[in-house]
Amino acid sequence: MIKPYKYSANILGDLRGEVDISMLDNAFYETPDYRTLIESVERTLIVGRRGSGKSALFYRLSKFWGAAKDTKVVQILPDEDQVIGIRPILKIFGDKFNLIRAGTRITWRYAIYMEIANLLDKHYKSRSVENYELLTEHLKRWRQNKASVTSNIRNILKQIVNTRHSPEECIAELSTELHTDTIQKVISDALELTGFKFVILIDQLDEGYEPDNVGVGFIDGLVQATIDIKTRLNNVRPTLFLRDNIFRTVAQLDPDYSRTIEGHVIRLHWDEQQLFYLVCNRLRFAFKLEIENNLKTWNRCVSNELQGMDG
Secondary structure, three states: OOOOOOOOOOOOOOOOOOOOHHHHHHOOOOOHHHHHHHHOOOOOEEEEOOOOOHHHHHHHHHHHHHOOOOEEEEEEOOOHHHHHHHOOHHHHHOOOHHHHHHHHHHHHHHHHHHHHHHHHOOOHHHHHOOOHHHHHHHHHHHOOOOOOHHHHHHHHHHHHOOOOOOHHHHHHHHHHHHOHHHHHHHHHHHHHHHOOEEEEEEOOOOOOOOOOHHHHHHHHHHHHHHHHHHHHOOOEEEEEEEEHHHHHHHHHHOOOHHHHHHHHEEEOOOOHHHHHHHHHHHHHHHOOOOOOOHHHHHHHHOOHHHOOOOO
């Protein structure tokens, strides 16, 4: 189900990205970035400053893919309290950035697999796949608390990791206990059998975020996990939205940034012409104008020195 966003409700909307939901439904401007995201599978990470339109893109991509045949949309929107609550548990991976990233990378892969499996399990064909019994066992534990993804991650880590072990042992233990590679194969086979495609949309990662090794490692683990899933599962398309300041910190701390992350990024950018098209779309909708030409629409709604492109 598409989660509704709350926006300020003015005629033109705020150019920082806040706009009435009816504007997104009726006056959305399909930027080159948006077209790239729906027509290409090359970009996984969407990076933009506050107000650059990430939430609007999230909403429109959810709606676009939700209407596509045999496509399932999974939304992951971490809650602030759960992100704050998961920080102490991540200390099982130590205080080094690379270890925290490695541990959370495995954990996030598993969490996304469980969200996919939760929907695949509703289709009878999935259950004929080899090793599906193992996936069923993991799903049973995942569904126990009927909570959010981040809350489930907390519960899983508390259940299976021995805190008396070293961080390195905890990471190795986690990989073994979660059976991520086997589960990946089961999901891949089930996707091929059912013909389903999955779109994973992840946003609001600034909720509860702290720019230290734990906070950045938690985010970078998710970044690496989404790239892993994109490259390992042909019918799964993950898309991760990141604030620019968080992404810059990840790029600074991750020694593998240029090799593993940089090629998957699209940076949101607005130029004057795109902003003009956006405003004209909203003017047409707000005032119920049936004028296709943008400049004529603009001139109809402004006067004096604001007339024309210079205005």
